[in-house]
Amino acid sequence: xxxxxxxxxxxxxxxxxxxxxxxxxxxxxxxxxxxxxxxxxxxxxxxxxxxxxxxxxxxxxxxxxxxxxxxxxxxxxxxxxxxxxxxxxxxxxxxxxxxxxxxxxxxxxxxxxxxxxxxxxxxxxxxxxxxxxxxxxxxxxxxxxxxxxxxxxxxxxxxxxxxxxxxxxxxxxxxxxxxxxxxxxxxxxxxxxxxxxxxxxxxxxxxxxxxxxxxxxxxxxxxxxxxxxxxxxxxxxxxxxxxxxxxxxxxxxxxxxxxxxxxxxxxxxxxxxxxxxxxxxxxxxxxxxxxxxxxxxxxxxxxxxxxxxxxxxxxxxxxxxxxxxxxxxxxxxxxxxxxxxxxxxxxxxxxxxxxxxxxxxxxx
Numbered sequence: 001x002x003x004x005x006x007x008x009x010x011x012x013x014x015x016x017x018x019x020x021x022x023x024x025x026x027x028x029x030x031x032x033x034x035x036x037x038x039x040x041x042x043x044x045x046x047x048x049x050x051x052x053x054x055x056x057x058x059x060x061x062x063x064x065x066x067x068x069x070x071x072x073x074x075x076x077x078x079x080x081x082x083x084x085x086x087x088x089x090x091x092x093x094x095x096x097x098x099x100x101x102x103x104x105x106x107x108x109x110x111x112x113x114x115x116x117x118x119x120x121x122x123x124x125x126x127x128x129x130x131x132x133x134x135x136x137x138x139x140x141x142x143x144x145x146x147x148x149x150x151x152x153x154x155x156x157x158x159x160x161x162x163x164x165x166x167x168x169x170x171x172x173x174x175x176x177x178x179x180x181x182x183x184x185x186x187x188x189x190x191x192x193x194x195x196x197x198x199x200x201x202x203x204x205x206x207x208x209x210x211x212x213x214x215x216x217x218x219x220x221x222x223x224x225x226x227x228x229x230x231x232x233x234x235x236x237x238x239x240x241x242x243x244x245x246x247x248x249x250x251x252x253x254x255x256x257x258x259x260x261x262x263x264x265x266x267x268x269x270x271x272x273x274x275x276x277x278x279x280x281x282x283x284x285x286x287x288x289x290x291x292x293x294x295x296x297x298x299x300x301x302x303x304x305x306x307x308x309x310x311x312x313x314x315x316x317x318x319x320x321x322x323x324x325x326x327x328x329x330x331x332x333x334x335x336x337x338x339x340x341x342x343x344x345x346x347x348x349x350x351x352x353x354x355x356x357x358x359x360x361x362x363x364x
Contacts, residue, residue, distance in 0.1 A: 021343035040074030049346030051128035089231035108248030124338035133171035144175030149318020227259035271304035310354035
């Protein structure tokens with residue numbers, strides 16, 4: 001006679017399954033909300049803190065098979081919910097009201113495909129089921145309007161604030177919406193940082209889970225303003241495998257460490273070149289640089305992306321690869337990286353600042 005199934009049996013079996021995005025088991029991740037056992041039927045309620053539309057069915061199937069192997073289990077029902085919360089930001093900076101989490105995408109060096117990566121990751125998060133926006137923080141060289149295929153000026157309903165420009169399901173804002181495409185921004189640092197804060201604070205962002213900020217190259221005024229005045233939940237570093245790009249990427253990573261912004265991981269762009277004629281793949285910019293950097297600084301390598309002409313063509317045409325070919329290999333890579341980055345963020349501390357009342361001293 002088979003012994004009755006217990007919650008301990010179920011949790012012990014769950015601890016053998018390492019969720020690939022979290023890189024830990026679901027019990028350790030505190031994702032198990034309840035285990036109900038009725039004879040041989042197990043009802044498992046899970047809650048994960050990151051969007052996973054492209055992984056949900058496979059995850060449920062794998063867990064169902066796993067728990068079905070427990071002696072005495074005859075049926076498995078899994079209720080999987082997603083709850084994206086607001087995570088902690090830098091000390092002294094309050095979380096943004098309608099934006100649960102801000103993710104900064106940086107490179108340190110120009111020309112590594114950071115902006116293309118940022119917009120595709122934002123679209124990938126949206127494809128996974130999140131509410132997402134993107135802020136183009138490159139005041140001197142805005143590129144998001146072109147990549148999103150948007151050129152209209154933002155609407156203002158009250159004469160004081162701007163509505164985000166909606167494209168491909170993303171809320172977006174960029175200085176590029178407010179000036180001519182070929183107009184140079186001949187501004188000094190204080191004007192540039194002031195413009196960034198206005199773009200963020202004067203936009204009527206609708207409720208969203210993630211705002212992706214596409215940072216300009218370097219570690220200057222914009223990055224300093226970001227760390228001091230904008231609530232950032234985490235940062236992503238984009239690099240190519242070559243040594244010269246890694247040199248500047250390391251500076252960007254160290255900058256975020258100094259200002260106490262968690263680095264969620266490294267993305268290696270242009271990892272391999274894929275010939276558009278024969279499909280041959282080779283490492284023209286070197287091999288393993290992103291992984292070496294990840295190991296050196298003890299941060300995860302979230303994924304590697306190819307140097308593929310379609311990525312450039314899609315972005316230049318205003319329909320980034322995640323939208324242009326949603327079922328293709330490139331879109332799948334972006335979505336995998338987006339899920340992993342969001343999963344890494346979900347393991348971080350929660351923001352409790354909204355729970356504390358404001359203290360007001362009045363003369364009586």
